[in-house]
Amino acid sequence: MGIKPGEYFLQGNEACTEASIVAGLKFFAGYPITPSTEIAEGLASKLPQTDGEFIQMEDEIACVSAIVGASWGGAKSMTATSGPGFSLMQETIGYAAMTETPIVIVNVMRGGPSTGQPTRASQGDVMATKYGSHGDYQVIAFAPASVQEMFDLTVKAFNYSEKYRVPTFVLSDAEIGHMRGLLTVPKDIKIVDRKEKGVRRADEAYDVPDDLVPPFPTFGMGHKATVTGITHTPKARIEPEDQKVHQELVTRLNNKITANRRDINKWEVVGPDSKTMIVSYGSASFGGREVAARDDRVGLLRLKSIWPLPVEPIREAAEKCEQLLVCEMNLGQLFLEIKRVALEAGCKRVELLAKIGGAPPTPGEIRHKLREMGVI
Amino acid sequence: MELFDFYDQDRWPHVFCPGCGNGTVMNCFFRAFNEIGWKLDNTVFVSGIGCSSRIPLYINSDAIHTTHGRAIAVATGLKLSRPELDVVVFTGDGDLGAIGGNHFINGCRRNVDLDVICINNNIYGMTGGQASITTPHDFMSSTTPFGNKEYPFDLAEIAVAAGANYVARWTTKHVHELTKSMKASLAKKGFNFVEVVSQCPTNFGRRNKMADATALLDWFKKSSVRRDKARAAAIDHVDLNLAGQITTGEFVCRDRECYHERKGGKPHGDGH
Structure with missing residues (x-):
């Protein structure tokens, strides 16, 4: 069910809505928040028509809790939010990581801290996505940079969340969420379902061994599953x-x-042999894409997934080029991670173009920075 | 089903202190569950954090022990994704009324088919006896060493006001009435709430000159006043001040349509 193959002109948030249904979404819990609200509004109408369930909860803590509950019932589950709501969800994100609950959270990022810039884009939640809850845990996060990727990467977010039993994020922003653009829905879209306990299939979810990702004991199937956030043995004894x-x-x-970083990470390279490589992701990469397309001295490594950190493409770019310029719409969150990997790979110079306030860095601003660096 | 089949004996010994009321509540629940003929394979127990929230871990069925306060929100998602499963929430006064208060009132309002059993021991037991939202005024706890300055919540009255389909309150001294109310709650559709005022001799009684479980039970017996379906009459007694009285009884039993059983109907303003 869901959107038919073909070409569409859609908003980023609408593309995410359509993708989630194609990926098999059966339960969505939402709370109104700019700039993600269109996702909840779209699903409030579409999900009941595709055998799914939509609910508006009393706050974002309840949203993420409800999708955890629905996921244990066996439903592919999602919520969508932005900065302040995302902060409220953090405890249960850690719970989902600890209990290996597949859930998808779309964070249409806006300027923070606090209420900040509700209608403006930002990439301020990049570190909060990975480190926002307490304790050591890992998540998967994708960073779409177009309406098309809002669709493609939402489907991937479901697939990887199911495959690895892990909370997975679509880190969009107000720019991508509210942008309208062309969407091509292909004929064959690969869908991955979780490996359920007691059910053996021959598909992608079984690429990972059971002792790394155990089969999922769906409730109501007689498994007598015990789920707890307390430290527990593989047999769920606390x-x-x-x-x-x-x-x-x-x-x-x-x-x-x-x-499994190599299986999860996605990226795109423009001008791989350039002396200067821009490293960017999401809407912060718009300017870099323009500059790289018009200047042979400058290339672009655009990360389509940012967690787990795509070490391999960063290392490869750093080994080949003379300097890296990281472009981000925050004051330098992924920058230090990228710099660490690049310096280890022997790159001598890693610079940052940080821009906050709501608009992505323009090609002019990037060229100005590159001129300051003396590389163009 | 025999009593011992109800429990997952591999998980024993349990964590409850000697004299704790949780065992009484569990056994009353087992009786109600068994008499009504529910099946463990079709039931999921959901809880938050605290002593009462450990109960699902000891039951021989699917169980989810969630984060502090979120049991009702998790149960809501689970029930809506699998309406054919029976979902029971075990919670406590802190989990339900303090950190989870918003989910509690909205759960009552939303009326998803859930059975919520709150073991109200008037204290944070697991963390060592701090004042809770139901600690009576002037009572002692580790965080109210000069007596509780605050006044307690009446959880049952909140459930009635917020729209739950079934609301009853008993104490661990009222095992027959409690079992009957649990049965009525399980039999009923919608959001059903049973509050059990329970003893915590270790962390509540000890600091309030009732260190012995029987002293607390005697006190429950002495203070309980039964006021079935008498919400108006109970308004004078919404302050669950144990120094005064504990209003017990079946406060409400109504049939508001469940959230997930809405049969279409005509939306307000249809045809605009």
Whole structure:
């Protein structure tokens, strides 16, 4: 069910809505917040018509809690929010990581901290996505940069969330969410479902071994599953004071994502042999794309996924080029991560173009920065 | 089903202190569950954090022990994704009325088919006896060393006002009435709420000259006043001041349509 193959002219948030239904969404819990509200509005009407359930909850804590509950019922589940709502969700994001609950959270980022700029784009939640909840955990996060990618990467977010049993994020922003553009819906869209306990299939979810990603014991199937955020053994026995159980559990939860980085990460390179590489993602990459297309001295590494950190493409770019320029719509959040990897790879110079306030860096601003660096 | 089949014995010993009221509530619940003929394979138990929230972990069925205060929100998502499953929430006064207060009132209002059992022991037991939203005025706790300055919530009265389909309150001294109310709650569609005032000798009684479980039970017996379906009459007694009285009874039993059973109907303003 869902949108038919063909060409459409849609808003980014609408593309996300359509993609979620194609990916198999069956439960959405939402709370109104600019600039993500169109996703909830779209699903309020579409989900009941596709055998799914939409609910508006009392706050974002309730939204993320409800999708965790629905996911244990076996439904592919999603919520959509922006900065302030995202902050409220953090405790249960950690719970979903600890209990290996597949959920998708779309964060249409706006300027923060606090209420900040409700209608303006930002990439201020990049670190909060990975480090917002307490304890050591890993998540998967995609960063779309067009209406088309809002569709494609939302489908991927569901697929990877199901495959690895992990909270997965679509880190969009007000720019992408509210932009209208061309969407081509292909004929064959790959959909991955979680591996359910007691059901053996021959598909992608089984690429990962059971001891890294255990089969999912859906409720109501006689599994007598116990789900808890307390440190627990593989048989769900709670052992909050056992050092070895805790170490094994938390290490595995982290390893299942970091060890499969190559499977998860997506990126695009323009001008791979350029002396200067711009590294960017999401709407911050618009300017870099223009500059790289018109100047042979400058290339672009655009990250389509940012968590787990795409170490391989950053390292490869850093090994080949003379300097990196990171463009972000925050004061330098992914910059330090990229710089760490680039310096380790032998790159001598990593600079930052940080722009906040709501608009992506323009090609002119990027050229100005490159001139300051003396590279064009 | 035998009592011992109801529990997952691999998980014993349990964490409850000697004299705790949780065992009484669990056994009353088992009786109600068994008599009504519900099946463990078709039931999911949901809880938050706290002593009462450990109960689902000991039951031989699917169980989800969630974050503090969020049991009703999680249960809502679960029930809506799998309406054929029976969903029961075990919670406590802190989990339900303090950190989860918003989910509680909106759960009552929304009227999804859930059975919520709140074990109200008037204290944060698991963390060592801090004042809760139901600690009576002037009572002692580790965070009210000069007596509680605040006044307690009446959880049952909140549930009635917020729109729950079924609301009853008993104490652990009223095992027969409690079992009957649990049965009525399970049999009924919609959001049903049973509050059980329970003893915590370790962390509540000890600081309030009732260190012994039987002293607390005697006190419950002495203070309880039954006021079935007498909401108006109960308004004088909404302050659950245990020094005064505990209003018990079946406060409301009504049939508002469940959230997920709405049969279409005509939307307000249709045809605009």
